[in-house]
Amino acid sequence: MCFWYASRVTDERNDTGELTVRLVRDDEVAWYNALMKEHHSLGVAASGRVLRYVAEAGGMPLVLGTFGSAAWRVPVRDQHAGWDDGQRAARLERLCANQRLCVLPAAAAVRHAGSRALGAMLRALPGDYLAAFGVRLMAVESFTDPAAHAGTVYAACNFTPVGSTAGYGRSRGGDYYAYHGQPSSSQDRAAPIGIYRAVSPSYSRNRV
DSSP states (O other): OBOBOSSOOOEEEETTEEEEEEEOOGGGHHHHHHHHHHHOTTOOOOOSSOEEEEEEETTEEEEEEEEEEOOSOOHHHHHHHTOOHHHHHHHGGGEEEEEEEEEOGGGGGSTTHHHHHHHHHHHHHHHHHHHHHSOOOOEEEEEEOTTTOOOHHHHHTTOEEEEEOOSEEEOTTSSSEEEOSOOOEEEEEEOOBSOSOBOOTTOOGGGO
16 A cells, blocks of 8 residues: 555656556547457446546557546445444545456557556546546545456555455446345555655544
């Protein structure tokens, strides 16, 4: 778990090649969704306050990242944050979710494209989110399916595993949760705006 800069990072270069990360424009959402539908096992998902990013090399899309509003109720996350129901209601808007991360086949040509792209997205996210929605983010959550992958990209970007979900998801268009039988591993990354450094005593999960 670590902090990240508030300043926008849009270009990463090292000996593994060039990678440029940017926001997806409104007129690009159709091709973005088409790629996500084709290459992500769970298809397209975007809910709440949504920002979409694309990482490119030479103009070719390599990695897609969708960020949106956090899940309303995740017991392992709420316990990790030290939230009761009232605290969650008051503070949830300062948490956002990486709802989709899709590493496209073309990314195989660029070493560590997934983690480098996600890292750049996370550094750009606080400033972009504040500009778009007027909300200063404090943390980002995501969920991985242990049966599908080990969450290596998230680990490389300093997400902290906080536990497994119970295998329930909100029913589309409803106010209840339906059991789908696929527990997910919840990941959490603390993101107070500031210098890139390890968690210090000044960071309190109860202030998220």
